[in-house]
Amino acid sequence: MNHQDNRPIRLGVVGAGRGRSYMxxxxxxxxxxxxxxxxxxxxxxxxxxxxxxxxxxxxDRFLQHDTDAVVLCNFFHQHAPFAEKAFSAGKHxxxxxxxxxxxxEGVSLARAxxxxxxxxxxxxxxxxxxxxxxxxxxxxxxxxxxxxxxxxEYVHPDPAEVKLAxxxxxxHWRNWIPSxxxxxxxxxxxxxxxxxxxxxxxxxxVPYDTDDPxxxxxxxxxxxxAIIICRMDNEAVMKSLxxxxxxxxxxxxIHGNKGLMENCRHGDKGRLRIWREPWEKETDQPTEExxxxxxxxxxxxxxxxxxxxxxxxxxxxxxxxxxxxEQPYLDVYRGIDMSIVGILAWQSAxxxxxxxxxxxxxxxxIRKQYENDDWSPDPExxxxxxxxxxxxxxxxxxxxxxxxxxEIWAKQGYAVDI
Ligand SMILES: NC(=O)c1ccc[n+]([C@@H]2O[C@H](COP(=O)([O-])OP(=O)(O)OC[C@H]3O[C@@H](n4cnc5c(N)ncnc54)[C@H](O)[C@@H]3O)[C@@H](O)[C@H]2O)c1
Numbered sequence: 185m186n187h188q189d190n191r192p193i194r195l196g197v198v199g200a201g202r203g204r205s206y207m208x209x210x211x212x213x214x215x216x217x218x219x220x221x222x223x224x225x226x227x228x229x230x231x232x233x234x235x236x237x238x239x240x241x242x243x244d245r246f247l248q249h250d251t252d253a254v255v256l257c258n259f260f261h262q263h264a265p266f267a268e269k270a271f272s273a274g275k276h277x278x279x280x281x282x283x284x285x286x287x288x289e290g291v292s293l294a295r296a297x298x299x300x301x302x303x304x305x306x307x308x309x310x311x312x313x314x315x316x317x318x319x320x321x322x323x324x325x326x327x328x329x330x331x332x333x334x335x336x337e338y339v340h341p342d343p344a345e346v347k348l349a350x351x352x353x354x355x356h357w358r359n360w361i362p363s364x365x366x367x368x369x370x371x372x373x374x375x376x377x378x379x380x381x382x383x384x385x386x387x388x389x390v391p392y393d394t395d396d397p398x399x400x401x402x403x404x405x406x407x408x409x410a411i412i413i414c415r416m417d418n419e420a421v422m423k424s425l426x427x428x429x430x431x432x433x434x435x436x437x438i439h440g441n442k443g444l445m446e447n448c449r450h451g452d453k454g455r456l457r458i459w460r461e462p463w464e465k466e467t468d469q470p471t472e473e474x475x476x477x478x479x480x481x482x483x484x485x486x487x488x489x490x491x492x493x494x495x496x497x498x499x500x501x502x503x504x505x506x507x508x509x510e511q512p513y514l515d516v517y518r519g520i521d522m523s524i525v526g527i528l529a530w531q532s533a534x535x536x537x538x539x540x541x542x543x544x545x546x547x548x549x550i551r552k553q554y555e556n557d558d559w560s561p562d563p564e565x566x567x568x569x570x571x572x573x574x575x576x577x578x579x580x581x582x583x584x585x586x587x588x589x590x591e592i593w594a595k596q597g598y599a600v601d602i
Pocket of ligand 1: 198199200201202203221222223227241242243258259260261280281282308351491
């Protein structure tokens with residue numbers, strides 16, 4: 185059912201951290217922010233006062249508020265059950281990454297979207313940076329031929345103090361999530377540009393580094409970074425790299441059988457480089473093009489938002505989907521595809537990087553086989569025999585890390601238990 189009249193779409197946002205970026209762009213794309221929800225009361229009240237919206241510290245009560253749509257920016261590993269509750273309350277849903285934390289949750293989420301008839305958008309913002317949108321446009325126009333090999337990289341190191349401030353609590357998800365799981369920022373752009381999906385994965389990790397103070401002074405007990413090799417459904421291969429290596433940056437590279445496209449690694453990384461071999465290019469084509477693409481639509485608004493405009497376009501496409509009644513490009517199936525790669529890559533890494541098939545949850549027959557698969561390293565839900573967070577097993581936090589964590593978390597206003 186689409187949102188036919190020109191009424192603003194009444195929006196609620198869960199999570200007052202990352203959720204702020206959705207709150208900030210809501211009006212520009214035709215939402216009216218009416219309610220927010222967070223269990224962290226001080227943060228909730230502060231943001232509620234600043235934005236003059238109704239606040240809730242309880243998700244069930246928040247869902248009773250008169251809204252059309254909700255954005256889920258709660259914890260990384262808790263989105264799927266929140267989405268399902270929102271559908272039961274008759275809301276459209278946009279969900280931050282990951283879409284689901286287990287394969288069983290993926291199955292259940294796909295079914296819930298189909299049952300609900302509501303819009304589900306996976307809020308992957310990286311495909312919508314200007315150079316990724318431009319690569320999609322030029323790839324789809326056939327300019328570098330068929331996709332053969334690709335790379336997506338999301339490398340994000342930070343000092344221990346900065347990381348601790350974002351991960352308050354020993355069991356905050358950022359402190360235990362295995363390094364393969366946060367993979368959608370690096371995989372999504374390649375899927376989006378080439379319209380392919382992963383069908384098989386091999387996972388690798390660079391282990392926790394006892395000589396790296398950004399790890400030994402931090403409360404995180406998982407590995408340095410992950411490399412995931414995906415076989416795509418057109419037989420192309422892609423490499424996803426993400427984690428806390430030195431060399432901050434987001435890079436995408438697409439090799440076709442007629443040329444190469446990538447964003448530049450040097451100087452302004454928003455520039456796009458296209459390369460064609462001199463011996464086979466058309467006469468009027470340059471061998472190399474390097475330029476900084478802009479946005480084809482909504483450039484004024486998009487350039488003011490975070491993550492290279494990506495934060496604008498997720499909300500923009502969510503609003504458009506609600507108004508037209510058509511599921512967005514980043515629908516539930518693509519959201520699940522890219523999220524479960526992280527789970528399966530962890531299974532692979534723990535099994536000497538053996539290949540693992542990526543099930544396609546568009547098919548109920550396939551879903552049936554995974555509906556009880558609750559394999560998870562979540563300290564709250566894991567059972568005997570379920571996986572560790574690091575390839576090295578259980579990491580004991582050094583005393584220095586524990587002391588620094590308590591100090592930083594106290595400054596954040598987070599009550600440390602022990
Ligand atoms: N796409 C991006 O560029 C990007 C950037 C940052 C974060 N994220 C994603 O956004 C999500 C949130 O991350 P974050 O950086 O804000 O940190 P976070 O995960 O610490 O924040 C989650 C917020 O949700 C609140 N919350 C948790 N459980 C709740 C509940 N039951 N009811 C109401 N509120 C609840 C927490 O108090 C917290 O304020 C994560 O999934 C993360 O992966 C995405």
